[in-house]
Protein backbone atom coordinates (compact mmCIF):
# COMPACT_ATOMS: atom_id res chain seq x y z
CA UNK A 1 0.00 0.00 0.00
CA UNK A 2 1.51 3.37 -0.94
CA UNK A 3 1.63 5.98 1.81
CA UNK A 4 1.20 9.60 0.71
CA UNK A 5 3.83 11.63 2.53
CA UNK A 6 2.90 14.47 4.84
CA UNK A 7 2.54 17.59 2.64
CA UNK A 8 5.80 19.52 2.45
CA UNK A 9 7.83 16.53 3.66
CA UNK A 10 11.50 16.88 2.80
CA UNK A 11 13.30 13.71 1.70
CA UNK A 12 16.80 12.91 2.92
CA UNK A 13 19.74 14.41 1.03
CA UNK A 14 20.38 12.32 -2.11
CA UNK A 15 24.13 12.96 -2.31
CA UNK A 16 25.72 13.91 0.99
CA UNK A 17 29.24 15.24 0.65
CA UNK A 18 32.26 13.32 1.91
CA UNK A 19 33.14 14.93 5.26
CA UNK A 20 36.46 16.74 5.55
CA UNK A 21 36.63 15.55 9.16
CA UNK A 22 37.94 12.01 9.17
CA UNK A 23 36.05 10.33 11.99
CA UNK A 24 38.07 8.37 14.56
CA UNK A 25 38.19 4.63 14.00
CA UNK A 26 35.14 2.93 15.46
CA UNK A 27 32.93 6.04 15.47
CA UNK A 28 29.25 5.49 16.26
CA UNK A 29 26.33 7.42 14.76
CA UNK A 30 24.29 7.23 17.98
CA UNK A 31 21.03 8.72 16.74
CA UNK A 32 19.45 7.74 13.44
CA UNK A 33 16.23 6.15 12.29
CA UNK A 34 14.80 3.82 9.67
CA UNK A 35 11.43 4.55 8.06
CA UNK A 36 9.81 1.47 6.60
CA UNK A 37 9.87 0.92 3.73
CA UNK A 38 6.15 1.24 4.32
CA UNK A 39 5.25 -1.62 1.98
CA UNK A 40 7.26 -3.99 4.16
CA UNK A 41 6.98 -2.36 7.58
CA UNK A 42 3.69 -0.43 7.79
CA UNK A 43 3.60 2.96 9.47
CA UNK A 44 1.57 3.12 12.68
CA UNK A 45 -2.10 4.12 12.44
CA UNK A 46 -1.65 6.65 15.28
CA UNK A 47 1.37 8.37 13.65
CA UNK A 48 1.49 12.16 13.52
CA UNK A 49 3.35 12.27 10.19
CA UNK A 50 3.98 10.03 7.20
CA UNK A 51 7.63 10.11 6.14
CA UNK A 52 9.40 9.14 2.95
CA UNK A 53 10.75 5.61 3.03
CA UNK A 54 14.29 5.42 4.39
CA UNK A 55 15.34 1.83 4.81
CA UNK A 56 18.28 -0.02 6.26
CA UNK A 57 20.28 -0.32 3.03
CA UNK A 58 20.29 3.45 2.63
CA UNK A 59 21.26 3.90 6.26
CA UNK A 60 24.16 1.45 5.95
CA UNK A 61 25.36 3.15 2.74
CA UNK A 62 25.36 6.51 4.53
CA UNK A 63 27.24 4.99 7.48
CA UNK A 64 29.97 3.80 5.14
CA UNK A 65 30.15 6.99 3.15
CA UNK A 66 30.47 9.23 6.22
CA UNK A 67 33.03 6.93 7.82
CA UNK A 68 31.05 5.62 10.79
CA UNK A 69 31.62 2.06 11.99
CA UNK A 70 28.27 1.59 13.74
CA UNK A 71 24.77 2.95 14.22
CA UNK A 72 22.33 3.28 17.06
CA UNK A 73 18.90 3.18 15.47
CA UNK A 74 16.21 4.94 17.47
CA UNK A 75 12.57 3.99 17.02
CA UNK A 76 10.76 6.87 15.29
CA UNK A 77 7.22 7.79 16.28
CA UNK A 78 5.84 7.02 12.80
CA UNK A 79 6.30 3.33 13.66
CA UNK A 80 4.66 3.60 17.10
CA UNK A 81 5.51 0.59 19.26
CA UNK A 82 5.92 -1.70 16.25
CA UNK A 83 9.68 -2.23 16.28
CA UNK A 84 9.89 -4.59 13.30
CA UNK A 85 11.74 -2.23 10.95
CA UNK A 86 14.24 -1.41 13.71
CA UNK A 87 14.77 -5.07 14.61
CA UNK A 88 15.17 -6.04 10.98
CA UNK A 89 17.82 -3.34 10.50
CA UNK A 90 19.71 -4.31 13.66
CA UNK A 91 19.82 -7.97 12.66
CA UNK A 92 20.79 -7.17 9.07
CA UNK A 93 23.67 -5.00 10.30
CA UNK A 94 25.53 -8.07 11.55
CA UNK A 95 26.28 -6.50 14.93
CA UNK A 96 27.06 -3.02 13.61
CA UNK A 97 23.77 -1.56 14.83
CA UNK A 98 22.09 -1.46 18.19
CA UNK A 99 18.56 -0.19 18.81
CA UNK A 100 16.40 1.94 21.06
CA UNK A 101 12.82 0.69 20.92
CA UNK A 102 9.39 1.95 21.89
CA UNK A 103 7.42 -0.49 24.03
CA UNK A 104 4.10 -0.52 25.86
CA UNK A 105 3.39 -2.14 29.19
CA UNK A 106 1.64 -5.04 27.45
CA UNK A 107 4.93 -6.33 26.07
CA UNK A 108 5.84 -9.76 27.44
CA UNK A 109 9.17 -10.69 28.99
CA UNK A 110 9.79 -13.05 26.07
CA UNK A 111 9.26 -10.18 23.59
CA UNK A 112 11.64 -7.98 25.55
CA UNK A 113 14.20 -10.76 25.48
CA UNK A 114 13.77 -11.12 21.70
CA UNK A 115 14.38 -7.37 21.31
CA UNK A 116 17.52 -7.71 23.43
CA UNK A 117 18.81 -10.55 21.27
CA UNK A 118 18.24 -8.42 18.16
CA UNK A 119 20.40 -5.66 19.66
CA UNK A 120 18.00 -3.36 21.49
CA UNK A 121 19.58 -1.71 24.53
CA UNK A 122 17.12 1.03 25.44
CA UNK A 123 13.58 2.37 25.25
CA UNK A 124 12.54 5.84 24.21
CA UNK A 125 10.02 7.95 26.14
CA UNK A 126 8.78 10.81 24.00
CA UNK A 127 7.21 13.90 25.58
CA UNK A 128 7.09 16.10 22.47
CA UNK A 129 3.39 16.80 22.11
CA UNK A 130 3.35 17.26 18.34
CA UNK A 131 4.78 13.73 17.95
CA UNK A 132 2.93 11.50 20.42
CA UNK A 133 -0.16 11.12 22.56
CA UNK A 134 0.23 11.33 26.32
CA UNK A 135 1.29 8.25 28.32
CA UNK A 136 0.91 8.40 32.12
CA UNK A 137 4.24 8.65 33.94
CA UNK A 138 3.28 5.77 36.24
CA UNK A 139 3.08 3.53 33.18
CA UNK A 140 6.45 4.73 31.88
CA UNK A 141 8.01 4.11 35.30
CA UNK A 142 6.76 0.52 35.26
CA UNK A 143 8.31 0.02 31.83
CA UNK A 144 11.57 1.55 33.06
CA UNK A 145 11.70 -0.84 36.03
CA UNK A 146 11.25 -3.81 33.72
CA UNK A 147 13.86 -2.80 31.18
CA UNK A 148 16.34 -1.87 33.92
CA UNK A 149 16.61 -5.58 34.66
CA UNK A 150 17.95 -6.13 31.14
CA UNK A 151 20.65 -3.49 31.68
CA UNK A 152 18.94 -1.14 29.22
CA UNK A 153 18.62 2.63 29.53
CA UNK A 154 15.91 5.21 28.81
CA UNK A 155 16.18 7.80 26.04
CA UNK A 156 13.98 10.85 26.61
CA UNK A 157 12.83 13.45 24.11
CA UNK A 158 11.27 16.66 25.40
CA UNK A 159 11.30 20.41 24.85
CA UNK A 160 13.20 22.78 27.14
CA UNK A 161 10.12 24.45 28.60
CA UNK A 162 8.90 21.06 29.87
CA UNK A 163 12.00 20.15 31.89
CA UNK A 164 10.73 21.61 35.21
CA UNK A 165 7.63 19.43 35.04
CA UNK A 166 9.62 16.32 34.06
CA UNK A 167 12.54 16.84 36.46
CA UNK A 168 11.29 14.63 39.31
CA UNK A 169 10.27 11.83 36.96
CA UNK A 170 13.67 11.80 35.25
CA UNK A 171 15.41 11.95 38.64
CA UNK A 172 13.54 8.84 39.77
CA UNK A 173 14.26 6.69 36.70
CA UNK A 174 16.25 3.61 37.70
CA UNK A 175 18.49 3.57 34.60
CA UNK A 176 20.89 5.80 32.72
CA UNK A 177 18.83 8.54 31.07
CA UNK A 178 19.91 9.85 27.66
CA UNK A 179 18.41 13.19 26.58
CA UNK A 180 17.80 13.72 22.88
CA UNK A 181 19.15 16.88 21.29
CA UNK A 182 20.20 18.68 24.52
CA UNK A 183 16.58 18.91 25.63
CA UNK A 184 15.85 21.17 22.66
CA UNK A 185 17.11 24.53 23.95
CA UNK A 186 15.90 27.76 22.38
CA UNK A 187 19.29 28.85 21.02
CA UNK A 188 18.08 32.41 20.50
CA UNK A 189 18.17 32.76 24.30
CA UNK A 190 21.48 33.50 26.03
CA UNK A 191 23.51 30.41 26.81
CA UNK A 192 23.94 31.68 30.38
CA UNK A 193 20.24 32.44 30.76
CA UNK A 194 17.86 30.49 32.99
CA UNK A 195 16.71 27.97 30.38
CA UNK A 196 20.05 26.41 29.49
CA UNK A 197 21.37 26.91 33.03
CA UNK A 198 18.56 24.65 34.20
CA UNK A 199 19.60 21.95 31.77
CA UNK A 200 23.23 22.21 32.83
CA UNK A 201 22.18 21.99 36.47
CA UNK A 202 20.05 18.97 35.60
CA UNK A 203 23.11 17.21 34.17
CA UNK A 204 25.42 18.36 36.97
CA UNK A 205 23.09 17.11 39.70
CA UNK A 206 22.27 13.81 37.99
CA UNK A 207 25.32 11.70 37.12
CA UNK A 208 22.98 9.16 35.48
CA UNK A 209 21.92 11.70 32.82
CA UNK A 210 23.64 11.88 29.43
CA UNK A 211 22.89 14.14 26.47
CA UNK A 212 23.03 13.83 22.72
CA UNK A 213 24.62 16.99 21.37
CA UNK A 214 22.88 16.35 18.08
CA UNK A 215 20.48 18.09 15.72
CA UNK A 216 21.98 21.54 15.15
CA UNK A 217 19.88 21.61 11.98
CA UNK A 218 16.73 21.25 14.07
CA UNK A 219 17.64 23.81 16.73
CA UNK A 220 19.36 26.45 14.62
CA UNK A 221 17.83 29.76 13.61
CA UNK A 222 20.97 30.90 11.74
CA UNK A 223 20.77 27.86 9.43
CA UNK A 224 23.28 25.90 7.39
CA UNK A 225 25.13 28.70 5.62
CA UNK A 226 28.55 29.64 6.95
CA UNK A 227 29.57 33.28 7.25
CA UNK A 228 32.99 34.80 6.54
CA UNK A 229 35.05 34.57 9.70
CA UNK A 230 32.46 32.27 11.29
CA UNK A 231 32.87 29.09 9.35
CA UNK A 232 30.46 26.87 11.26
CA UNK A 233 27.09 26.10 9.79
CA UNK A 234 24.36 26.23 12.45
CA UNK A 235 26.74 28.54 14.33
CA UNK A 236 24.12 29.59 16.90
CA UNK A 237 24.03 26.00 18.20
CA UNK A 238 27.81 25.64 18.56
CA UNK A 239 28.23 27.25 22.02
CA UNK A 240 25.44 25.15 23.53
CA UNK A 241 26.73 21.82 22.25
CA UNK A 242 30.35 22.69 22.97
CA UNK A 243 29.51 23.71 26.54
CA UNK A 244 28.05 20.24 27.20
CA UNK A 245 30.89 18.40 25.47
CA UNK A 246 33.47 20.28 27.56
CA UNK A 247 31.61 20.04 30.86
CA UNK A 248 30.42 16.45 30.56
CA UNK A 249 32.88 14.78 28.17
CA UNK A 250 32.02 11.29 29.41
CA UNK A 251 28.25 11.68 29.11
CA UNK A 252 27.67 13.00 25.60
CA UNK A 253 26.74 11.25 22.36
CA UNK A 254 26.41 12.42 18.77
CA UNK A 255 24.22 11.28 15.89
CA UNK A 256 23.23 12.39 12.41
CA UNK A 257 19.46 12.07 13.01
CA UNK A 258 19.23 10.72 9.45
CA UNK A 259 16.72 10.71 7.68
CA UNK A 260 15.83 13.92 9.54
CA UNK A 261 12.09 13.75 10.21
CA UNK A 262 9.93 16.85 10.19
CA UNK A 263 12.37 19.40 8.84
CA UNK A 264 10.46 22.15 7.10
CA UNK A 265 13.04 24.60 5.75
CA UNK A 266 16.01 22.65 4.49
CA UNK A 267 17.47 19.16 4.42
CA UNK A 268 21.01 19.03 5.78
CA UNK A 269 23.94 17.59 3.91
CA UNK A 270 25.01 14.79 6.29
CA UNK A 271 28.67 15.28 5.34
CA UNK A 272 28.51 18.89 6.58
CA UNK A 273 26.85 17.71 9.76
CA UNK A 274 29.87 15.50 10.44
CA UNK A 275 32.16 18.48 9.87
CA UNK A 276 30.11 20.36 12.46
CA UNK A 277 31.53 18.02 15.11
CA UNK A 278 34.89 19.80 14.85
CA UNK A 279 33.28 22.97 16.20
CA UNK A 280 31.72 21.34 19.25
CA UNK A 281 34.46 18.82 20.11
CA UNK A 282 37.70 20.60 19.21
CA UNK A 283 40.28 18.11 20.50
CA UNK A 284 41.04 14.55 19.47
CA UNK A 285 40.36 13.38 23.02
CA UNK A 286 36.90 14.99 23.15
CA UNK A 287 36.12 13.58 19.71
CA UNK A 288 37.13 10.08 20.77
CA UNK A 289 34.96 10.20 23.89
CA UNK A 290 31.96 11.64 22.04
CA UNK A 291 32.09 9.35 19.03
CA UNK A 292 33.68 6.13 20.27
CA UNK A 293 34.22 5.63 24.01
CA UNK A 294 30.84 6.89 25.27
CA UNK A 295 28.57 5.13 22.76
CA UNK A 296 30.61 1.94 23.08
CA UNK A 297 30.21 2.01 26.88
CA UNK A 298 26.46 2.36 26.56
CA UNK A 299 25.67 0.14 23.57
CA UNK A 300 28.52 -2.35 23.24
CA UNK A 301 29.80 -2.63 26.84
CA UNK A 302 30.96 -6.19 26.22
CA UNK A 303 33.66 -5.04 23.74
Ligand code: 0GY
Nearest residue numbers: 075076077078131257261262
Ligand atom coordinates in the same frame (compact mmCIF):
# COMPACT_ATOMS: atom_id res chain seq x y z
C1 0GY B 1 14.25 13.18 15.94
C2 0GY B 1 13.28 14.25 16.04
C3 0GY B 1 11.97 14.27 15.69
C4 0GY B 1 11.16 13.14 15.42
C5 0GY B 1 11.25 11.94 16.00
O1 0GY B 1 10.53 9.81 16.44
C6 0GY B 1 10.30 10.84 15.82
O2 0GY B 1 9.33 10.98 15.09
O3 0GY B 1 12.24 11.68 16.81
C7 0GY B 1 11.33 15.59 15.59
O4 0GY B 1 10.33 15.72 14.86
O5 0GY B 1 11.79 16.54 16.27
O6 0GY B 1 14.98 12.88 16.87
O7 0GY B 1 14.33 12.55 14.91
